[in-house]
Amino acid sequence: MLKKLLPAALIACAVAVPALAHHSFAMFDQTKVVNLRGVIKEYRWVNPHVSLFIEVNEGSAKHGVWAVELTSPGNLTRLGWSRKSLNVGDKVEIEVNPLRDGGLGGGFRKATVLATGQVLQARLVEIEKPS
């Protein structure tokens, strides 16, 4: 009986994991800006928030892997981004509003791809006017 119940309990636990995908950005401190200089470890082009991991190993920001979140793929496309705008291994400098709890995470402000000098930003206000 226990053998029968155990998988069901495991499944119940799995489904009980809350879905947290679409969240407010208030956990990021909009009054602070941190510059991250490092290497892209992962770039996730997914809804509702594109995210990237950057390994920071120079500069004054805490060293380690930071998680950075952006707006949706659709909105980033309208701002000139694509799923190939950043690649694993790219050396970049990224401005973020850091997590308030001091964790290695932030809300995206601006990225500069160091090899090309390309600047990527994600200000939605830029696209809300008629064009």
Next chain:
Amino acid sequence: MSRFLALALALTAAPAHAAAPVDPVVPAPTATDWAALARLPDWSGSWFPVISDQVKQVTTNPAPWKPAVQNQIDHWTAEEVAGRPRGLLVDCLPHGVPTFYLITHNSIEFLVTPGRVTVLGESDGNRLVRIHTDGRKAPEDPDPSFHGYNVGRWEGDTLSVSTTAILPQTWLAVSEAVGVPIGEGAHVEQRFHLIGPDTLAVDLTITAPAVLTKPWQTRRLFTRKRQRSYEIVEGVCRQGDFEPTTDQWGNPSWRLTQQSADGNILAPGHP
């Protein structure tokens, strides 16, 4: 005895003789119906929300919250300012009407067909609102839903819509972190109309007796975009809860990603 028998027979037979519920048939559109669409205003393209104006509307024309509800709004506003957001959308349930129009950060588009206008959204699962413009009245007691039952009417170049049967749990939100359930008996009137060649206004009158002292009249603006980059794309809300992996057979697969209690993605090794 026979009288009792007759009564008993009449009672037991009654359901069989009850009138079947009316299930009106929506007729197939005619060529004339399709041609009539050409006389309606052109709302083609994608419509991007004017997000800065959403914020301005809330600050300059706040909702007339009941005092007890205002306390909740003040509490959640303070929590958001303090960086402890209560994510209204983290469970990926729909924004619903009217929040679908009030706080979205993603485009909408309009599909106009005979007897219908369908508002197609990008955000959080490509939500949509079906607005019936075939002259029907709302059913007497429709099943409540997040987007409610929407009946519309063209008044010249304005689409006037009445939304009822909104689930009481549906958020009446002013941001992604601040809002309250709209409560029982809510009713939302909307007037969609162009106020410029590429600017659409949605004038909303939100009646929510559980939380508002009077109807809240507020406007939301959308900007028309015709570039292909603005075409609505897939917007699966829960996709961000997963990261790619491979299963035991080597097939492309998903596994849950690491997130904080607030819902943001955490880097590997985050405590």
